[in-house]
Amino acid sequence: MKLTEKIQEAAGFIRSIADFQPEIALILGSGLGTLADEIEEARVIEYSAIPHFPVSTVAGHAGRLVLGMLEGKKVAAMQGRFHYYEGYSMQQVTFPVYVLKALGCKALVVTNACGGLNRDFRPGDLMLITDHINILPNPLIGPNYEELGPRFPDMSRAYDPQYRELALEVGRDLGITLRQGVYMAISGPSYSTPAELRMLITLGADTVGMSTIPEVIVANYLGMRVLGISCITDMALPDELEPLTHEQVVRVANETRPRFINLVRAWLRRVDP
């Protein structure tokens, strides 16, 4: 079945459950999933019920789509995302973005937990993603569907400058310090070695994670405007590297959550998507 038909089936199913046209899509990463519980007039759909959706396998990632109102905006939130390291193809990882766009979303807010490479950063910091460096397989490889987007999409402003400016303003007003930097994704699931981290730093990365970039590439391809925010859950400094566990990452993400949620909510309140 063609990708475009799969998108229509999935979007059609969602519309049949929730007669609602969202304008902003949220992909909620590690620790921020609970933001979806704050959505009002929520309609919840398990991923497993949606045609062609893969099923999330990671502990701490719920795996459901929540549609409703948040800060006066019509949102569709992905509570749990699909990661390449789980064994999904890049097309599966990014399939929900196509569906969110088909449902009517013009904007995408992506969040994640990641490791800090920039020495000025601290665990618990929030970072506005200014740009990314992709070293993973590109999700757009394969035949192109001209009706979805161009064969060679521009990535010179993958993270919308106006959205970033608004996030900085909102951070200032709330007294939340917001770092800025370049996000780089490795496939995982293993964390990076010190030698690999040195390489990522040399290439210009400020943070390292295992998600987000495939979704952002597809969102740009589809003409969506993107805001990306990372929670720095640990420092990944090559010469001071301590053994890291997923539990630590989850703990710092949870501690940062109230600030993170405040920031995203205030941004949603003020954005004109």
Next chain:
Amino acid sequence: MDNTYKLLDEAVALLRRRGFGQPRVAVILGSGLGDLADGLAAPVAVDYSEIPGFAPSTVPGHAGRLVFGAWEGVSVVAMQGRYHGYEGYSQRQIAFALWTLAALGAKSLLVTNAAGGLNPEFRPGDLMLIADHINFTGGNPLIGPNPQRFGPRFPDLSRAYSPRLREIARETARELGIPLREGVYLAVTGPCYETPAEIRSFRRLGADAVGMSTVPEVIAAVHAGLEVAGISCITNMAAGMGAEKLSHEEVIEAAARVKSKFAALAARLIVRIGRDAK
């Protein structure tokens, strides 16, 4: 061994039946140069879709064909339309096309492409002789069983772009009065254009130009013992280094502007390489 040899034999047999002789030079014509092959004397053309082992086109209206003919007495086989990794082809499928050119008897390869400029001294419209490459595609066309008939399991790439042919290219450009840059080509898969952060990282890695082709072809060609020369047309400055947004239309326009210069150099070079063949 898989069935690579069987398919290659079938491909060569078909091409011979259709009138392909032994080419001195193979050329791969990139964006904007495709119609150079139309200038060949007594051309014969076969669509990729007819050639055993050649990948079927994934792109509607994708005009891919192999053309055999002569240029000032030099026999040439040209790939008119190439396979790109971003279309979904495996690099192995790209290698198969190059092995076919080698099996037809080609001894040299001229490869051309359109690329984004990373070297701040470059300008859109510049031509760049490829001095070396960086394979950033994440793949390699030689992964899989090795067809020993063509080359070794672990081919050397210390001189992937022949110093001898590069000297000939410099001389040819001088004779024609065409300025020729020289630099390192880095290949990504695409299809999206690069982000500014990616472009900065590629500059740190030592790249002068970035594109979405050529490297898999050159690796397979070198493996098969072909002497390779490569020329890039710098159609745009890469993200964060010039124009606001990148579009395919802009690339096509820039390629069209320098086409006559590029075509003149490529045509002359093919003849020189053919006559100087070892």
